[in-house]
Amino acid sequence: MKKIFAWAPAAFAVATLLAGCQNTTSVENQTTEPVVQTYTIEQFMNTTSITGSDFSPDNSKILYSSNQTGVYNAFEVPVTGGEPRQLTNSTDNSVFVISYFPKDERILYSSDKGGDEITHLYVRNTDGTTKDLTPEPKAKASFAGWSHDQNSFFFLSNKRDPRYFDLYEMDLQTLSPKLVMQNEQGLDVAAISRDKKYIGLVKSINTNSSDMYLYNTATKQLKKLTDHKEDIKYAPEAFTPDGKQLYFLTDEGGEFMELKSYDIATGKTADVEKADWDIQYTYFSRDGKYRVTAINNDARTEVKVYDTATGKQVQLPNVPAGDITGVNFSDDENLMAFYVNSPTSSSNLYVHDFRNNKTTQLTDTMNPEINPEDLVKTEVIRYESYDGLKIPALLMKPKNASADNKVPAVLWIHGGPGGQTRLNYSPLMQYLVNHGYAVLAVNNRGSSGYGKTFFAADDQKHGDVDLKDVIEAKKYLTETGYVQEDKIGIMGGSYGGYMVLAGLAFTPDEFAVGVNLFGVANWLRTLQSIPPYWESFREALYKEMGNPETDSAALYNKSPLFFADQIKKPLMVLQGANDPRVLKVESDEIVEAVKKNNVPVEYVVFDDEGHGFVKKENQIEGYSAILTFLDTHLKGKDTNASSGAGTE
Numbered sequence: 272m273k274k275i276f277a278w279a280p281a282a283f284a285v286a287t288l289l290a291g292c293q294n295t296t297s298v299e300n301q302t303t304e305p306v307v308q309t310y311t312i313e314q315f316m317n318t319t320s321i322t323g324s325d326f327s328p329d330n331s332k333i334l335y336s337s338n339q340t341g342v343y344n345a346f347e348v349p350v351t352g353g354e355p356r357q358l359t360n361s362t363d364n365s366v367f368v369i370s371y372f373p374k375d376e377r378i379l380y381s382s383d384k385g386g387d388e389i390t391h392l393y394v395r396n397t398d399g400t401t402k403d404l405t406p407e408p409k410a411k412a413s414f415a416g417w418s419h420d421q422n423s424f425f426f427l428s429n430k431r432d433p434r435y436f437d438l439y440e441m442d443l444q445t446l447s448p449k450l451v452m453q454n455e456q457g458l459d460v461a462a463i464s465r466d467k468k469y470i471g472l473v474k475s476i477n478t479n480s481s482d483m484y485l486y487n488t489a490t491k492q493l494k495k496l497t498d499h500k501e502d503i504k505y506a507p508e509a510f511t512p513d514g515k516q517l518y519f520l521t522d523e524g525g526e527f528m529e530l531k532s533y534d535i536a537t538g539k540t541a542d543v544e545k546a547d548w549d550i551q552y553t554y555f556s557r558d559g560k561y562r563v564t565a566i567n568n569d570a571r572t573e574v575k576v577y578d579t580a581t582g583k584q585v586q587l588p589n590v591p592a593g594d595i596t597g598v599n600f601s602d603d604e605n606l607m608a609f610y611v612n613s614p615t616s617s618s619n620l621y622v623h624d625f626r627n628n629k630t631t632q633l634t635d636t637m638n639p640e641i642n643p644e645d646l647v648k649t650e651v652i653r654y655e656s657y658d659g660l661k662i663p664a665l666l667m668k669p670k671n672a673s674a675d676n677k678v679p680a681v682l683w684i685h686g687g688p689g690g691q692t693r694l695n696y697s698p699l700m701q702y703l704v705n706h707g708y709a710v711l712a713v714n715n716r717g718s719s720g721y722g723k724t725f726f727a728a729d730d731q732k733h734g735d736v737d738l739k740d741v742i743e744a745k746k747y748l749t750e751t752g753y754v755q756e757d758k759i760g761i762m763g764g765s766y767g768g769y770m771v772l773a774g775l776a777f778t779p780d781e782f783a784v785g786v787n788l789f790g791v792a793n794w795l796r797t798l799q800s801i802p803p804y805w806e807s808f809r810e811a812l813y814k815e816m817g818n819p820e821t822d823s824a825a826l827y828n829k830s831p832l833f834f835a836d837q838i839k840k841p842l843m844v845l846q847g848a849n850d851p852r853v854l855k856v857e858s859d860e861i862v863e864a865v866k867k868n869n870v871p872v873e874y875v876v877f878d879d880e881g882h883g884f885v886k887k888e889n890q891i892e893g894y895s896a897i898l899t900f901l902d903t904h905l906k907g908k909d910t911n912a913s914s915g916a917g918t919e
Contacts, residue, residue, distance in 0.1 A: 307670045308645050309705055312895045315698045316887055317638035318617050324608040325370035326350070326601040333608050333633065334358075334378060335620060336368045341887045343367060345380055345395065348633050350606065350622050355634070359395060365885045366393075369414045372443060373421035373602070381414065385849045386881020388802070392426055394446070404446060409433070411804055419465035419557075425451065427460060434806035436460070438470065452486055456493075457807035461507035464514045469535065471507030471517050475811040478689060479727045481505050483519060485535070496533060502727070504528065508552060512559030512579075518543060520550055526722035530564065548573075549720060556600035561585065561607075563598045567720045569651055570665060571694040572596050576607075588623045588630040591616065594694065614649035614667075617696045645670075647704050649694055654747035656716075656740045660728070663721060664744060665692055665712040667704045672753040679758035679905045680709035680748050682741055682782075686765030688733060688815075691720045699894055706898055707906070709754050711747070715740035730815060734773040734829040741774065742781050757783065760905050762897075764788035765853065765882065772831035772861060775838045784841045784904045786897055789853045789882060792832040792861040795819050802851050832857075835864035841871040841904035845893055847880030873900050 322343075325334045332347045337355070339346075343365035345358040358378065359366045369379040369392075378395045391405045392412050405412035410430035415438065417424045422443055427436040431453070438452040438460050452460075452470060462471035470486040472493075483496045483505035497505050506520040508530070515535060520528045530544040530553055544550060544564060551565040551572070559579050566573040572594040576585040587595060593613030600607050605625055612618040617636045623629070637643070650666045672678045681703060685692045692712035700710050714721070715737040717729030729737045741761065748754040761774045761782040768790015775785045791797045798819045801809065813819075817826045827833055842865050846858035855876070862874045875896050877889045884890055902908040 305670050307705070308642060310641055310645070310702075312702060312891050312898070314638055314640050315702045315705075316891050316894070317640065318698060319634075319636040321346075321610075321618055321620060321634060321636060322597075323368045324597060324599045324610075324620060325368065326599070326606060326608065327371050327376055328374055328602075330601045330603065330606055333620065333622060334368050334371055336366060336380075338365075338885070338887055343885065345378060348620070350631070350633070352631050352633055358399075359401070363879065370417070373417060374443075379414065379424070383881070385879045386847050386883070386885065387849045388851050388881060402446075404441065405430075411436075415460055416463055418467060425460075425463055429804050433803035436804070436807075440467075451488060457809075458484060459807055462509050462517065464510040465512065466514050468514065469510065469517070471510065471519070473506055475808040477502065477811045477814040478730070479504065479723060483507055483533075485517065485533075496538075499523075502723075504723070509554045512555055518553055520553075522723050526724060555579065556604050557602050558604060560604045561600060565596070567691075570663065570691060570714065570720065574598060574609075588621065590621060590630065590632075612695055614694050614696055615643060615646040615701075617698075645705065646701055651694070652747070654744065656743045660716060660725075660740075662716065662740050662743070663714045663718075664747070665694065665714075667700055667710040667712075668751075668753070669704050669707050669709060671707070672709060674752045677753055677755045678707050678709050679760070679783075679901070680711065680754045681786075681901070681905075682744055682748075682759065682761045683710055683712040684741060684761065684763030684767035684770040685712070685714070685718065686763070686767050687719075688717050688729065688737070688766045689719045689726060690766070691718045698890075699897070702894055703898065703901070706902075708901065709748065709751075711744055713741050713744050731817065731825075733816065734769070734777060734831075738770060738773055738777065741770065742778060745781065758905050760784040760786065760901065762786035762788075763790065765790060768853070769831070772838075773829070775840055775842060776831040776834040777837070779837045779839050782840060784843075784901065786843045786845075786900065787858075787861075788845045789847060789850055789858065791853055792830065792835075792857045794826040794830045795823060797853060797857065798826065800854060832861055832864060835861060836868060838865050838868055839870055841873075841900070843873040843875075843897065843900045845875045845884075845896070846877070847882060847884060848876055848878045849881040852882045871904060 319337055319339045321335050321337045323336045332349055334347050336343045337346045342361055344361055345366050345368045346355040348355040364382050367381045371378050376397050380393050381390050383390045389411050391403050393401050393403055395401045407430040410428050412426055412428045415425035415427050423440050425440050429436050431437055435454040437454050439448040440451050441448045458472040458474050461473050468488055472484040474482045480502035481504050485494045485496055503523045508518045508520055510517055516532045518532050522528050528549040530550050532541050532543050546566045549567045551567050553564045555562050562577045562579050564575045574595045578585055590611050593611045595609050597610040607623045609621055610618045619636055620633045622631050647667050652666050653661045653663050656662050669678050691714055704710055716725055717737050719726055745759050749756045761771050763771050768787040771785040771787040772790055772792055774782050844858045844862050846855055848855050862872055865872050
């Protein structure tokens, strides 16, 4: 819920950025520092980003999305390994696969127009032709699951009322939808029982509290399952295979989300699973043989697979070091697809065959020109903030950094405001570290993953207490002994971009430079212009950030645009022209305001992107622009880059 203005560097495959990197060179310290080869942005971006997975009906292939063509397209690869086959040929809008059809090799996928987030659902037929299944031009549609009988799928659409998403069922033979549940209360569909009788729903109260509902499709009755006055989160996850219980997550019992069950017949709840961290999600394989749980373990994903009948954990395959994510089972439950990702390796797709205990790696996404030994590992650290609160952060240290070879540094601030920078591969971060910058990704108070008290600690205090956490991060960096104290910049995307602007405007002497990726400059306008389809959590957002009608003074005072005259350090801004969350005018106005201060301003706009950049050519352009900007204004190198005048 606090991830409305989120953009994580994991989505930094969704990134930014300008050309002109150095040729591949060697950097060697004059003492005993390691030799590290530096790489161009083109070399880093020749690493492929992939996502999604689904088994073909005959279990011979796996479907996934890949950006190897420059934008995401659909590919399939044999489960035994081999060359992938490209299924779609988009050159402009990204194709994100959902799955094969259950009984044939048509595929279902989602796509929008230039990042406008008005997603539609499409079918690709086996002859290569495609059809928009949700053609209403202004309506947004999203997949909500296949029916267990495999004769239909469910989807959500706001075509009836732009504010609310109704639930529909699409017949696979006729490809015609029928209305299942009309949504008049701003509810979010979370789970559908296999017999189609029940729907589990959630309603946001605020970012720290929600209610859970059960809808009976036969009687059309909506039943509220929770009753509480204090802030408690409830989140339906999945119905048990027999349809008798609804599994849900809640932080009712403590700081972290734990898994419980609700018995539909008796109304009784019971504990199912707990951890020392938030349980992120749980779900069952098709016929319920396995249950998958993911735990947010200190910024990394810890997956557990259980044998449902015995309750015992299934031993996961032996794979390279990293997080296992995206676990998906074949319909017969004999095969398991999954991804492995680490800070030094992009996601790769694997398949495990339970029958012969054999695991096969299906993709190799890293550019072979990049030596893995030249990449840096990420260290989870904690430092003390201004009031004694311990703040978690992820540290990436250049291999040549030392007390004798001090380096500049960049503080990375995640989106959200309640997001979390996690231990994933980020080509941008590795690129910056490879070129001599230390990076510290701050999970300031208000970040998710560290308990509900930490999560709520920034409410109505944005641009204040969270910014103080970021300022204290500078002290940690200087105390490492290998960071130049006067060469620490701040960078972030979305809400993190707001934090960049807030840092430069409200604490103008703290940061040497700022790089703002589509960050909020004017909270009054942003909160007044949110898309209509955010209606279900509008009030929650207002309680989190402030209501533009009743809290206008507070929102004015936390909006950097109105204090732009105080910005005196170099600023770079990157923006997608089609961004529906942070409108382009936000960046236009902050750029024009800061130019009046006679400080260096760089402005890069992508006409074919939205809230985050998914096209590889734009990522290359943007990443390169960021490095050139930092080299010029943080390192002080002569890169022949323009300074002073904004460019667009």
